[in-house]
Amino acid sequence: MDTGFALRNCWLIPALPFFSFIVVGLFVRPISKKASGIVATLSVVASMVLACLLAWEYYGRYPAGAEHPTLVPWSFEWLRYQPGLSVMAGVLVDPISVLLMVVVTTVSALVHIYSIGYMHGDEGYGRYFTFMNLFTFSMLGLVVAPNILQMYVFWELVGVSSFLLIGFYYRRPSAVAASKKAFVVTRFADLGFFIGILILGYHGYATFGQLGPLAAPAAAEAGATSLQPFDFLYLTNPEVLKGLAQLNVTFLGIGLLTVAMILTYMGAAGKSAMFPLHIWLPDAMEGPTPVSALIHAATMVVAGVYLVARLFPVFAASGTALLVVACVGAFTSLFAAIVGITQNDIKRVLAFSTLSQIGYMMLALGVASMSHPLGYTASMFHLFTHAFFKALLFLGAGAVIHAVHSNEIWDMGGLRRKMPVTHATFLVATLAIAGIWPLSGFFSKDEILASALESRHYGIFAAALGVAGLTAFYMFRIYFVTFWGPHRSDHASHAHEAPAVMTLPLVALAVLSAVAGFVPMSQYVSIGHHGEHGGVNLAIAIPATLMALAGIGLAAFFYVGDTQRAAQAASSLGVVYRAVKNKLYVDEVYLFVTHNIIFRFISRPIAWFDRHVVDGGVNLAAWIACTLGAILRHLQTGQVQTYSLYCVAGALLTALILWAARM
């Protein structure tokens, strides 16, 4: 067989969760709760098997270290503007999409299994699994998109799934508010994204005419007859990029390509919660913990990173845009790490940790370039490892929250004796995120730092190094407070280990977090200039490990044993501490701007106009009809004499007219 089974049927990978979504949502959910959980989980597990098979086949044909082409094994014509110009929909297979498919399906499958135990007894059990399947389908559709329009459609779908899942406990007003916030913020960001898409599409189309339809490379496998302006293969083609970069169009003095890429990055920043569009992610913790594990740690929030990676050649063609990516990533990383130190809700700390790590991924992409693409590989590597240990952290946090019935770390304590498996796996994940050898986080962080240093972005390198230390500090803070020390509440002293259906995924993720670092990622995922071998760079590994150990040591100093030192340190920093604890008042600023400026000066007049002029117009039409009716009503008296009067008058009038006409 020329093409393997998985390559021919790669459309099944997103389709299986989709069919499961329909079947579970419509048919299984009303019948049996347990069955809906099982059907949903099985479909995602099947997808995972297929994705792994796909990775096996793809890298079997194009081994590590060799050229990795982009294939589009399955596609169909979705929108047609004219013969020869259309938008396709389908599945694109290339190193990063294969990587993401494996990651998304694996983490999703493990989270589904975990949820069977975690959501047990919840009245929305069936609804939960329906939405989780919808999310998995949307994320996979996003990852395999061969063109930017399909990616946008699934981008929005992912946002919808996230909205549905954050607001899962819809009876809680805080959950409803959080889901609205998430959706509105990401939707606002998508406005920029869409404008970017339109600019790229329009000028791409203009160049399309000039260059002639570009033949698809490796035509036999690409499937499409020729490349279309929205296709990624088209947009990342060097000739097209040269054409776009040379366009003499500027907006506010900035070149067109830069404007388009910055707008596109706005969308990525919203979805990946970069500053200042990060505000929705901490609030998104209102959803069930497995949702946070899957969506807001491992998969959806990396959609922005994936978009930048997909369009990396286009970003690289406009140097300014890449610098923006790097700076925003670095700033968010630092900001989130600082705020994360002060939070007491375990899920909130993990949320800020996610923000910080995604900042790492963004900055790695930002410091790379087509000739020095180590950052690209590093970013994808970190995405890979982060998905595992962050999902593990959240699932472990879920087990702990479930045991002590509270999210606050100060209600926990001493849990390492009560919940040994959770403790061990959580420790593995915490060491991984801190970047301790030989766990996966060490390798991916090392590569990121190496790429920053190599491309001579020293400021960003310093920031990233600082963040590494801070990460170790705040992660071990929650580790020590939760698992060591005395039982700080009644529930903590009566805590018991989670059931096997919940601990097995934890163990699986712990194993993955431990070994994922040994994958030689640069052999598999790279772009542009080949031959960059990212090994372990001791000159960077040693300072990074020292920072991590310093962070761990400081956390131990403050939080093991007597925690009064921590409280004293906090009070001695006074105002600064309080400001950081309140997330630097960014939410308050947003509220101020929206309520006092946008609502007062824009929304209220528009609402007035709508209520009085638009509705008033309709009301006026109705009023005219009513009044006319009221007046004409008096013609109908119900008396025969009146009607005969009208009869006679009419007859007279007719006679008069006829007589006058004859005259």
Added chain:
Amino acid sequence: MIDFLARHNPGVSHWLVLSAVLFSIGLYGLLTRRNAVGILMAVELMLNSAALNFVVFNRFVMPASVDGQIMAIFVIAVAAAEVVVGMAIFVALFRCRATIDVNRMNTMRD
């Protein structure tokens, strides 16, 4: 006086005008009288003006035959029968409504 009458003999048009005037008075009464019996009287007037028309045309078009006058007698008989029916209705109505004011026969709201 007789000379005056002999010199100004009324022709067809004079008689028809009279008949028309009578009809109009009857029509007016039909449309405006409140009392049901009054309306019947107005109808009588209209019928009689029609009868007068018949007789006039008989005298001026074909005086030899008496068709018009026969028709007039028919009209009177029919009018009488119709009045009987009408009065019977009014009596029944009066028993129901205690009034024969046609303005009060309206069952429509306000």
